[in-house]
Amino acid sequence: MPDANALKDQGNKAFATKDWDKAIDLFSQAIAIDGSNHVLYSNRSAAYTGKREWTTALKDAEKCIELNPTWSKGYARKGAALHGAKSYDEAIAAYEAGLKIEDSAPLRKGLQEVKDAKSFDSEGQKGDNPFASMFADPNLIGKLATNPRTSKHLADPSFVQKLQFYQKNPQMLDMTDPRMIDVLGALMGIDMQGFSRPEGSNEMPTGMSTNDEVPSSPLPTSSSSPPKPSTSSAPSTEDVEMEDVDDDEAKAKKEAEILKKNGSEAYKKRDFEEAAKYFQQAWDVWPKDITFLTNLGAVYFEQGNFDQAIETCEKAVEEGRSLRADYKLIAKAYGRVGASYQRKGDLPSAIKYYEKSLTEHRTPDILNKLREAEKIKADADKKAYIDPEKSAVAREEGNVHFKAGNFAAAVKSYEEAIKRNPADARGYNNRAAAYIKLVAFPEALKDVNKAIEVDPTFVKAYIRKANVLLSMREHTKALEAVQEAELHDEGKKNATELQQLEYKIQMALYEQRGEETQEQTLERAMRDPEVAVSPLVHMLVSIFLLIYLRFSLYRTS
Known part of the structure; x- marks a missing residue:
């Protein structure tokens, strides 16, 4: 299955050959795979512009801008679609928005073309179109049918319909179709091929490209100045498929490749x-x-x-x-x-x-x-961002909030203290205390473990860890935390507190076991990861329980 980039490359090739429908289909397939890629919407907008479907082109351009508002080309696409729809003021605004992001030649060119089109349309409304009277001729189709250069174009029904439309609406004359050059020449009685691009030429018309740089603005419309007749001769499209490459240019290119x-x-x-x-x-x-x-x-x-x-x-x-x-x-x-x-x-x-x-x-x-x-x-x-002094201030603010019972605010202040000095274990330990008050035991356990990681001799962190585990009814692990605290309690400064905590844990453990049956005790033991991972312990517990049950049955009988 092709990926989005492969489909995009195929779409670009179809675009280069002016196969708009195929390009649109390929870009649409790519969008279905990667709908967040703004470039795909940009390219499909250009294809719709080539097809003169301005509304759809505008929709894709706006989606491109929505996905990446800082990409100037999206505004070029929008300007091109609005230009084609003759919404000149909006098109100008779109190009100007793009130029604020990036001062690029395509945007400047597109903006100038819109301004020219707007100016020309204003003059055209006054009846200044120099070709309107020619296309208003009722014998237009007959004249073109007798001309060998234009008769072949009449084989396309859509082109005939376009000519009939211009007969009825000469003020709407649009010169984007290159075949109109032949029509104009036939009506004026001159060879206009000297002013057009030979078919198959590598030279691209304004606003076109053969790769991802697809048109940033529509092809010139009736806003372009009409070509002036010339007596110079040029090969017709029947005789020439590609422009001849200048010998000097070919030599220069070859020399550059060697260099x-x-x-x-x-x-x-x-x-x-x-x-x-x-x-x-x-x-x-x-x-x-x-x-x-x-x-x-x-x-x-x-x-x-x-x-x-x-x-x-x-x-x-x-x-x-x-x-x-x-x-x-x-x-x-x-x-x-x-x-x-x-x-x-x-x-x-x-x-x-x-x-x-x-x-x-x-x-x-x-x-x-x-x-x-x-x-x-x-x-x-x-x-x-690290600043130990500001960390101490934030931690003190957290203490004030904690004493006032505002534990959520205390968590926020302790978090700031940690960011300001992540090497101070007190910030983690204090935040764990606030989490305990908020009954967020898993978060509290993470913080005390982090405090111990930062400072393995921090006795208060072990004590708080034991309290957290006690609240989580992990009594065995709580006793282990107390034992670790005693190992690091130099000078036995916390001996009394540790003895009281150990007694409290032992009582809770005794009460828990007193409420359990032997089967529940075994089940709880098997849930302990340290027991579950040891097959030997598992076997010994099972044997002990079996002996105990048989002895109990023997005594009752």
């Missing part, structure tokens, strides 16, 4: 200065692959130059956003920033960037680093 390989070899040899030089040269030659920067950041990290590692990896994130790089590469850059902050001792920043990395791509390595950083920070916070 990267040299840098990796130098890195393995721990020749970091040489590795840094190669990775920097690779980026300078081909600034379209952020792995050159993340590798350079790794070199600085190994050199102990953590500030430069942070700066380089943050640049990798920024450049990666503009290049729409794979989300896994963005996650790796964030992870290295977090590791650099951790080595600097800045644990809050380290945790922040580890969490950012996990929002991009969840990996066990970064998750373990996050947990380690959180644990170290928690331990450091505890140590920083």
Whole structure:
């Protein structure tokens, strides 16, 4: 059964091919497995945006924000959905909310597109749409049917319906469908292919991506400025499937890969200065692959130059956003920033960037680093909180509450005393006394055991333990606690109290045994873990009981 990440990757691939329904289905399956992953809702929102289902896209965007209010991309999704629904003011507010969290290029671009769309729509309502009269032509379909470039599009019934809708509502003209470029060219009597992207090109239109960086804003709508006719010729979609790669660019890319390989070899040899030089040269030659920067950041990290590692990896994130790089590469850059902050001792920043990395791509390595950083920070916070003087004040406040009969408040004060000085056994022992008054014997027993662990010679803790066990009717264990107290009672300072406590326990034990039958005594003994774990003791008790019962029967007969 595929996991959520595998389904997400498949959904991203379907998205890249504009198979919206398949992408939505795959993201929905992933959500069914991991409904707390905000990235899945973000991606499905983008797929619904591609399908122009604005209401559903908005719903998923809002769920994404609900799960992670600090993730700026969720606001980009919301802005895109509202933009498509022509709720411009709300879309602007969504983008601005995202920019308050992170100043990113996609958010700024989305915001500008909404503002442009709002401005254009305001002008369009005044009748300024330059193409409205063309599409209002009643012979529109006939003209397109006779044109070899547009006739093939009429084989799609949904596209014909769209054209008929624009005939009746020319003011609603929308240029998001790339086939509309051919239609516009046919109506204007010019070749518009020079202004469109060749089918199959690797170049993505504005707001699109082939990986987890799915559209942050809808494709340009009628708010975009109309293309100006040009006499330049360009290959048509029938002739070209992919854009030709410029020879110089191909050469630069190849050179960069060689430099990267040299840098990796130098890195393995721990020749970091040489590795840094190669990775920097690779980026300078081909600034379209952020792995050159993340590798350079790794070199600085190994050199102990953590500030430069942070700066380089943050640049990798920024450049990666503009290049729409794979989300896994963005996650790796964030992870290295977090590791650099951790080595600097800045644990809050380290945790922040580890969490950012996990929002991009969840990996066990970064998750373990996050947990380690959180644990170290928690331990450091505890140590920083220790203050013996304030502990004594809190313990004294607890004593005041205890004497006043406010045992719940006493527990709270003793707890503060323990946090301020966990090496002082008196805090645990005093809290145990308050728990006894609240009849919370298991909690009291834990505290006296902790007090003894902290200070094994603390006689008062043994005495309190014996009292707790007595209240729990664990008389044998209570006697053992008294015996331990006597061993640590130097100078016999507590001899009288211990004798009285032992007598009290013996009387309770005698009363308990007097009320029991021999069978109940045996059953109680077998429940004692120290007896139950010893087969020899079990056997001896059984033999003794058997002899006793036979002797009793003999005497009665």
